[in-house]
Amino acid sequence: MNGFDPAGLLGYRMEHLRDRLAHEEIAELGVRVEQHGGGVLLWGVVTTEACREVVLCLAAEELAGLPWRHDLRTACADGPAHRPEELQ
Secondary structure, three states, rough: OOOOOOHHHHHHHHHHHHHHHOOOOOOOOOOOEEEEEEEEEEEEEEEOOOHHHHHHHHHHHHHOOOOEEEEEEEEEOOOOOOOOOOOO
Protein backbone atom coordinates (compact mmCIF):
# COMPACT_ATOMS: atom_id res chain seq x y z
CA MET A 1 0.00 0.00 0.00
CA ASN A 2 1.45 3.35 -1.02
CA GLY A 3 -0.69 5.55 1.25
CA PHE A 4 -2.36 7.41 -1.62
CA ASP A 5 -5.97 8.21 -0.70
CA PRO A 6 -7.94 9.43 -3.75
CA ALA A 7 -11.15 9.77 -1.69
CA GLY A 8 -9.30 11.96 0.81
CA LEU A 9 -7.89 14.10 -1.98
CA LEU A 10 -11.34 14.45 -3.54
CA GLY A 11 -12.82 15.47 -0.19
CA TYR A 12 -10.04 17.99 0.40
CA ARG A 13 -10.50 19.62 -2.99
CA MET A 14 -14.28 19.71 -2.59
CA GLU A 15 -13.93 21.40 0.79
CA HIS A 16 -11.47 23.92 -0.64
CA LEU A 17 -13.98 24.78 -3.38
CA ARG A 18 -16.77 25.17 -0.79
CA ASP A 19 -14.53 27.50 1.19
CA ARG A 20 -13.78 29.65 -1.84
CA LEU A 21 -17.46 29.82 -2.80
CA ALA A 22 -18.38 31.00 0.69
CA HIS A 23 -15.54 33.40 1.45
CA GLU A 24 -14.34 35.00 -1.75
CA GLU A 25 -16.01 38.02 -3.28
CA ILE A 26 -18.67 35.83 -4.86
CA ALA A 27 -20.01 34.61 -1.45
CA GLU A 28 -22.29 32.13 -3.19
CA LEU A 29 -23.95 29.92 -0.58
CA GLY A 30 -26.63 28.45 -2.85
CA VAL A 31 -24.26 26.03 -4.57
CA ARG A 32 -23.91 22.50 -3.23
CA VAL A 33 -20.70 20.56 -3.82
CA GLU A 34 -21.15 16.82 -3.38
CA GLN A 35 -19.30 13.65 -4.20
CA HIS A 36 -21.15 11.70 -6.84
CA GLY A 37 -19.58 8.35 -7.59
CA GLY A 38 -15.91 8.97 -8.30
CA GLY A 39 -16.46 12.60 -9.22
CA VAL A 40 -18.01 15.83 -8.02
CA LEU A 41 -21.44 17.33 -8.66
CA LEU A 42 -22.14 21.06 -8.28
CA TRP A 43 -25.82 21.91 -8.12
CA GLY A 44 -28.08 24.69 -6.94
CA VAL A 45 -29.30 28.15 -7.83
CA VAL A 46 -27.14 31.22 -8.37
CA THR A 47 -28.31 34.82 -8.59
CA THR A 48 -27.05 35.80 -12.05
CA GLU A 49 -25.52 34.33 -15.18
CA ALA A 50 -22.26 36.16 -14.36
CA CYS A 51 -22.22 34.52 -10.93
CA ARG A 52 -22.77 31.15 -12.58
CA GLU A 53 -19.75 31.72 -14.80
CA VAL A 54 -17.58 32.64 -11.80
CA VAL A 55 -18.68 29.49 -9.96
CA LEU A 56 -17.81 27.36 -12.99
CA CYS A 57 -14.38 29.01 -13.29
CA LEU A 58 -13.65 28.39 -9.59
CA ALA A 59 -14.76 24.78 -9.96
CA ALA A 60 -12.54 24.30 -13.01
CA GLU A 61 -9.56 25.65 -11.02
CA GLU A 62 -10.19 23.65 -7.86
CA LEU A 63 -11.27 20.40 -9.50
CA ALA A 64 -8.77 20.35 -12.38
CA GLY A 65 -7.99 16.77 -13.32
CA LEU A 66 -11.04 15.36 -11.53
CA PRO A 67 -14.31 14.31 -13.12
CA TRP A 68 -17.01 16.84 -12.30
CA ARG A 69 -20.28 18.13 -13.67
CA HIS A 70 -22.82 20.75 -12.74
CA ASP A 71 -26.51 21.47 -12.61
CA LEU A 72 -26.49 25.19 -11.81
CA ARG A 73 -29.59 27.23 -12.47
CA THR A 74 -29.91 31.00 -12.52
CA ALA A 75 -32.63 32.55 -10.40
CA CYS A 76 -34.88 34.89 -12.31
CA ALA A 77 -35.44 38.03 -10.27
CA ASP A 78 -37.13 39.89 -13.11
CA GLY A 79 -40.83 40.54 -13.09
CA PRO A 80 -43.12 38.98 -15.66
CA ALA A 81 -42.50 40.02 -19.23
CA HIS A 82 -46.20 40.65 -19.83
CA ARG A 83 -48.61 43.04 -18.19
CA PRO A 84 -50.90 41.57 -15.55
CA GLU A 85 -54.43 40.84 -16.58
CA GLU A 86 -56.81 43.65 -15.70
CA LEU A 87 -60.00 42.46 -14.08
CA GLN A 88 -63.15 44.48 -14.68
